[in-house]
Amino acid sequence: MSYSCEKFNELLLDLAYDELDAETALDLMRHKDDCGECQRAYADLMGLRNVAKHIETPPLPAHFGVDILSLAQKKAASFRGEEASTFHTVPPAPVVPTPSIWEKIQSFVFRPAILGAGVALTAVVFGVISLQQKSHTTMLEAPAGVPFEGAQPAIEREAPPSAPLPPSEESQIQSADKSEVQAETAKTVQRIQKAGPGYKPLYEEKSVAKGAIASETDEAAPLPQSDVSKSADVQKNPADLLRSKSTDAATGSGAPARKSASPKKLAEPKVPANAKKKKSSSLETIPFPSQEAPSSADKEAPAEESTADDAAEGNDTSDFNAGLAAYNRGDCSTAVHHFSTYLDHPSQSEGSVPVATHYIARCEKRTGRCGKAVIHYEQLLTKHPRYNKRSEALYEAAACHSKLGHTEKAQTLLEELSLDPQWRAKAQKMLKKL
Amino acid sequence: MLQKGTLYMVRKTDEELIAMFQTGDAAAFEALFDKYKAPIYVFLVRQCGNREIAADLTQDVFTKLLNRADTFRHQSKFSTWIYTIARNTAMDHARKSKHRNHASLDAAAGDDGPALIEKVSGNAPTPERSSGAGELQKALARAIDQLPQDQREVFILREYHGMPFAEIADVVDAKIGTVKSRMRYALEALRLELHQYEEYAKELS
Known part of the structure; x- marks a missing residue:
């Protein structure tokens, strides 16, 4: 095809x-050779390009990008973390901000049960004291130097109940007061007679002792089981808290932590044994089983936590976790059963499929069923080419094929594996054996 | 820091590497960073005309890339994506600094001072630079610097980054005909400025 000068100029760039196909370029070059004007235009352009290539290329500053790479590490970790966090269908419980000490005290004191008990106790003490005082002032003459005046403010500091008591509680207190007053009056008379001028009224002792009683009451008042564990949660670091919350959420028992917690409990949390067990069991499900080391490949596998994190995308995790637990205790047939059930579940997400498949394949390999194992490895490698433990899977699959006598297949897998420098030595070693 | 070898990563395409990074492989990002940090820096030096600013902008580009890595949907080439980020970063900077209000690379610092391009190079003048080659480099830098921004970016991407016109059209968000037209204008302007160096350039080649 012959080109016009107009067409040549159009395609000159x-x-x-x-950027032209070879045929068009050849035709244009033929035209250029025949046309002086187009030849000059081409020469001008190429001459300019020749000048342009002498541009100075500035070097990058030294140590450029160190912080970018550290940021990339964090981002990559967050990608793995995000996958883990999307494992549970129930969204993780929101992080409750740590309440201030004053808020903790307020929330503790203003609990209905505590408030009621406090009011009742104050009413009892106040009633007893006022009756005592009345009996002292009316029935007896106090000796000189008795600190009635000094004790008065202490009594006043015991604030009277701001809210009226329910009628039933009030009548109980009144009837209790009457009998107590009679007994106390008799005792007081005896004490004054015995003590003489050094008499110290009983209510003063009681007012001192009351603080201790109140604090004892605070300590003795047991927190509800959930509150104890929540107060323990407050002391965990945020990551642990989130983890436990997500575990709670996954198990369906997770409720947002209440702010109420005793300051004493916060200082020394009494975590029930079952709460501790719960934490450890939730952690047990996270890592990829490290006990599994049927080959040297497994021992040298890079951090396997991410693999389990990858799994953390499924919706119904119970079968996955059950499979994992069975795998950890070496019960491969149960593990295969649970992982297969998990994979049969229609709602499980893509990220967890290769992990579960890998577990099944490993279980089969572990129990010597290499024939079945290679099927699962094949499935894993073909359907999930971007699986981040592909190299491990390749090595294990090659080992299975090697045992089965599928030398060619094993070689193919090992050749692919040898592209990964971390695995090259192992792959070549096995290739030599083959 | 690298978990996997560079050779292994080199065999991967950019798109494969970013996909690996999206699954949490930091080494894949490192491979991309190694490949693109210098070109992006050079592109930004040419765009903004200042090496320190260009280094900061390059840092910004990769930070943005990291922050948006999960949004890359593999519907375009990775190179298109990163150059688009770089171009937008340069344009934002130009907008903020009122259309490149810093001194031109070739503007003399004072009556007696050397041109800025000599100061920012950071090296003592070499024999080559003091000769005609240095003059050619300065003239070339000045000519490119004087190009309108839309022509300059097209010329730089095509001439120094080897980007096809179709891909440049994606980066600068223009039609391919418009891109070629800008390229023609840029080449014509440069030819007028640099035609006296053509013979000399041939000798150097």
Whole structure:
């Protein structure tokens, strides 16, 4: 095909920058050879390109990008973390901000049960004291130097109940007061007679002792089981808290932590044994089983936590976790059963499929069923080419094929594996054996 | 820091590497960073005309890339994506600094001072630079610097980054005909400025 000068000029840029197919370029070059004007235009352009290539290329500053790479590490970790966090269908419980000490005290004191008990106790003490005082002032003459005046403010500091008591509680207190007053009066008379001038009224002792009683009451008042564990949660670091919350959420028992917690409990949390067990069991499900080391490949596998994190995308995790637990205790047949059930579940997400498949394959390999194992490895490698433990899977699959006598297949897998420098030595070692 | 060898990563395409990074492989990002940090820096030096600013902008580009890595949907080439980020970063900077209000690379610092391009190079003048080659480099830098921004970016991407016109059209968000037209204008302007160096350039080649 012959080109006109107009067409040549139109395609001159593409020709000069080698963006034309070979045939068109050849035709244009033929035209250029025949046309002086087009030849000059082409020469001008190429001459300019020749000048342009002498541009100075500035070097990058030294140590450029160190912080970018550390940021990339964090981002990559967050990608793995995000996958883990999307494992549970129930969203993780929101992080409750740590309440201030005053809020903790307020929330503790203003609990209905505590408030009621406090009011009742104050009423009892106040009633007893006022009756005592009345009996002292009316029935007896106090000796000189008795600190009635000094004790008065202490009594006043015991604030009277701000809210009226329910009628039933009030009547109980009144009837209790009457009998107590009679007994106390008799005792007081005896004490004054015995003590003489050094008499110290009983209510003063009681007012001192009351603080201790109140604090004892605070300590003795047991927190509800959930509150104890929540107060323990407050002391965990946020990551642990989130983890336990997500575990709670996954098990369906997770409720947002209440702010209420005793300051004493916060200082020394009494975590029930079952709460501790719960934490450890939730952690047990996270890592990829490290006990599994049927080959040297497994021992040298990079951090396997991410693999389990990858799994953390499924919706119904019970079968996955059950499979994992069975795998950890070496019960491969149960593990295969649970992982297969998990994979049969229609709602499990893509990220967890290769992990579960890998577990099944490993279980089969572990129990010597290499024939079945290679089927699962094949499935894993073909359907999930971007699986981040592909190299491990390749090595294990090659080992299975090798045992089965499938030398060619094993070689193919090992050749692919040898592209990964971390695995090259192992792959070549096994290739030699083959 | 690298978990996997560079050779292994080199065999992967950019798109494969970013996909690996999206699954949490930091080494894949490192491979991309190694490949693109210098070109992006050079592109930004040419765009903004200042090496220190260009280094900061390059840092910004990769930070943005990291922050948006999960949004890359593999519907375009990775190179298109990163150059688009770089171009937008340069344009944002130009907008903020009122259309490149810093001194031109070739503007003399004072009556007696050397041109800025000599100061920012950071090296003592070499024999070559003091000769005609240095003059050619300065003239070339000045000519490119004087190009309008839309022509300059097209010329730089095609001439120094080897980007096809179709891909440049994606980066600068223009039609391919418009891109070629800008390229023609840029080449014509450069030819007028640099035609006296053509013979000399041939000798150097």
